[in-house]
Amino acid sequence: MRIAILRIGSVNMDVLESIQKSLCDIFPEVSCAILKSTMPIPEKAYNPSRHQYHSSDILSKIRDYVEKSGADRILGVTEVDLYVPRLNFVFGEAECPGKTAIISLFRLKPEFYGEPTDWNLFAERSTKEAIHEIGHTLGLEHCRNSTCIMFFSNNIQMTDAKILKFCEKCWPKVLRWISLFAE
Numbered sequence: 630m631r632i633a634i635l636r637i638g639s640v641n642m643d644v645l646e647s648i649q650k651s652l653c654d655i656f657p658e659v660s661c662a663i664l665k666s667t668m669p670i671p672e673k674a675y676n677p678s679r680h681q682y683h684s685s686d687i688l689s690k691i692r693d694y695v696e697k698s699g700a701d702r703i704l705g706v707t708e709v710d711l712y713v714p715r716l717n718f719v720f721g722e723a724e725c726p727g728k729t730a731i732i733s734l735f736r737l738k739p740e741f742y743g744e745p746t747d748w749n750l751f752a753e754r755s756t757k758e759a760i761h762e763i764g765h766t767l768g769l770e771h772c773r774n775s776t777c778i779m780f781f782s783n784n785i786q787m788t789d790a791k792i793l794k795f796c797e798k799c800w801p802k803v804l805r806w807i808s809l810f811a812e
């Protein structure tokens with residue numbers, strides 16, 4: 630399975646490389662590349678009254694890159710704040726199953742919560758969200774196990790409480806999907 634990481638707007642390169650490495654570590658037999666091209670932030674997705682971008686609008690634009698990149702999955706990464714209607718914000722969104730996913734780094738930085746900068750914590754949170762969204766593209770739904778990477782988190786404490794792993798119920802589903810790409 631080939632995963633491509635797509636920058637949406639300007640994004641810190643170190644965190645992209647950290648996500649790239651972690652995706653290769655957790656998913657067996659995947660290759661993961663950071664695309665050279667950057668997708669401009671679609672200004673139509675901006676909601677001026679919320680000061681946020683509509684996640685699903687950006688996700689639909691990511692689809693344009695699937696064919697060009699030749700990847701099986703595209704993970705868009707952006708620094709802008711994302712929302713979907715009825716939720717205050719989202720850390721990310723994905724087609725389930727599908728080829729595209731997006732995560733926002735905006736609320737993963739400790740500084741957002743008035744805490745001191747912590748690169749390792751920021752990188753770990755980014756990795757967790759990336760793996761979670763790629764999990765959705767493999768058809769995995771949310772898991773009831775609060776430490777599983779597929780648990781739904783709507784605040785940073787819930788993200789921090791998850792471990793960087795699929796639980797024993799989710800992992801076989803991941804393997805089944807990945808095996809389809811090996812054929």
Ligand SMILES: [Zn+2]
Binds near residue numbers: 761765780
């Ligand atoms: Zn989710």
Ligand SMILES: [Zn+2]
Binds near residue numbers: 795
């Ligand atoms: Zn699980």
